[in-house]
Amino acid sequence: MDCGFLLPDLYSKLLSDTNTRTGGHLAPPELDLKLQAGARCLSPNPFCSTARHKSDSNPNLYGSPMTVGSHGLTGQHILTVDMFSKDQLNDIFNLAQTLRISVQKERPLDHILKGKVMASVFYEVSTRTSCSFSAAMQRLGGRVIIMDEASSSVKKGETLEDSIAVMAGYADVVVLRHPEPGAVSRAANYCRKPLINAGDGIGEHPTQALLDVFTIREEIGTVNGLTITMVGDLKHGRTVHSLARLLTLYNVQIRYVSPQGLSMPSHIVQFVGSKGISQEKFDSLEEALPETDVLYMTRIQRERFSSQEEYESVCGLFVMTPQLMTWAKRRMVVMHPLPRVSEISPELDSDPRAAYFRQAECGMYVRMALLAMVLGKC
Template structure:
């Protein structure tokens, strides 16, 4: 079935089995597990799935009979719903669990919850507020777990859809300058994206409020991979050389007090006037939800890619589920 989705020329020239087999039944915990070959295979499949959905061609026997457990200890809109939509479009079904309506309220441990849910499902999608919790859960699951975000740690499927978005919108990733703006300290999306971008030839620019810069360990890691990094004082300085503007919200839930949060707010806001400093080919991305960092007046600009980005996420997650769970033959 995976092969059937690819054009005949691609299927013949680049068999899917070596890469697909390497992801079959595997946990997706960190971007560090991916090779460039993995990314190409995932993105090629995501493009084909996107085309089939656009043409209203049926995909519902792809994962028919399979069940995905959606377990979110933190609230979510895009990640939770796009995974559910992805599974259902492929013919699978979804069961749900969260901490407010489950035995977590009775004191059940994460490990026990995962062991139980693994018995009900073929794949688990897990979000947890504690960094490293998803990896810990994977040690207690006999079914593959996909990391849907672990606190300020990683968000690997978001990084995949972010790079897929850049490819779809610009046509390439290599040679681009990507500017990350906002709460870079606590933003798991930028942490994972920055690490995954080491597979490409890119330049990274950072713009953030005081004390919310990219963590030093990530800066050092990227430097060890030869990535050129620049810290900029303002968006005005960064925009003229920016190909991809990646905005992030100031994460209120990560601050110890309302006062500290308010001090970090309002420094960097995308407006139509500000974007006159950027190229016509510059795209603006955001993992969403946005709060104040992108003016709604900018939504009609063709460079506003963030809602398309959210849709692309469904196709990437469809591809991942098909490769990890295994499509029906």
């Protein structure tokens, strides 16, 4: 559908037409993100051979082709950040901002996805991604069904493909996390409903990248012209892999600080460089911090190492403290996808530049926007 009327006036036209949606009963003003008459959601067919586009920067991932529409996300799989255009990001972020204001002002939003069901399928543990997707769906009036590896027929030997095919029959949208890179893309071939990648091993985490860029925009007011420094386990960190790629849509400079052996993978560096983005490597936080606008900290991921000794040899090398923050600009932000272990001192939490908990909250609003758009309700 044409959502063009939503954006210029910050969705002012959505605060009307309540009686139509409530069967004639009175209700307070609320966001109306319903499809216009005649519009329909396009869902991928199961086991079909329709065209898909391969991710330019991750050979394990394929994205669905864009449908015709104002944002082109209705009915689409969300597998890789490479599928997004700058205009689509603006649409997602503008809607997320509007939904954020509505939640903060306690305006009802539960009509938007009323009657819709989201399947939450997590083969890896999760707190923020799992809970924020569930909260997003429920705030919009939808419901959530949950499947995990520990309590499902996976224990009996059921394949990922079969599980996803079954869950697609129960739900309108499927959110999947899996420890194997490329597994989400493979599962998408068996999912006749929109499938959202919630993290695939050390591969991609597209919705995390979306919320990260949204957070930067909300905190600083712009993304263009910023210096963004990524710190920690850049080799295994799917969050920084997706974020670095998504940032190529903006005019930014990227800096990398990591322990030896945990640097950003060469294919990511090459992809970012091919887009004309300036990149630099630094050996210390003290060296990189003074010109940094966004400090993106990440943990050393214990689960990615084969031994405790190997993990401990690189753990604790880069720790952000209030003392180190004296090197930083007065106007900058510290972000972290969480969970943190020891890489950010809890004493830093009271610093107004510490944005990581606000960042986690932003994830809910971005996922609310994405679910509404993918399900054709905007």
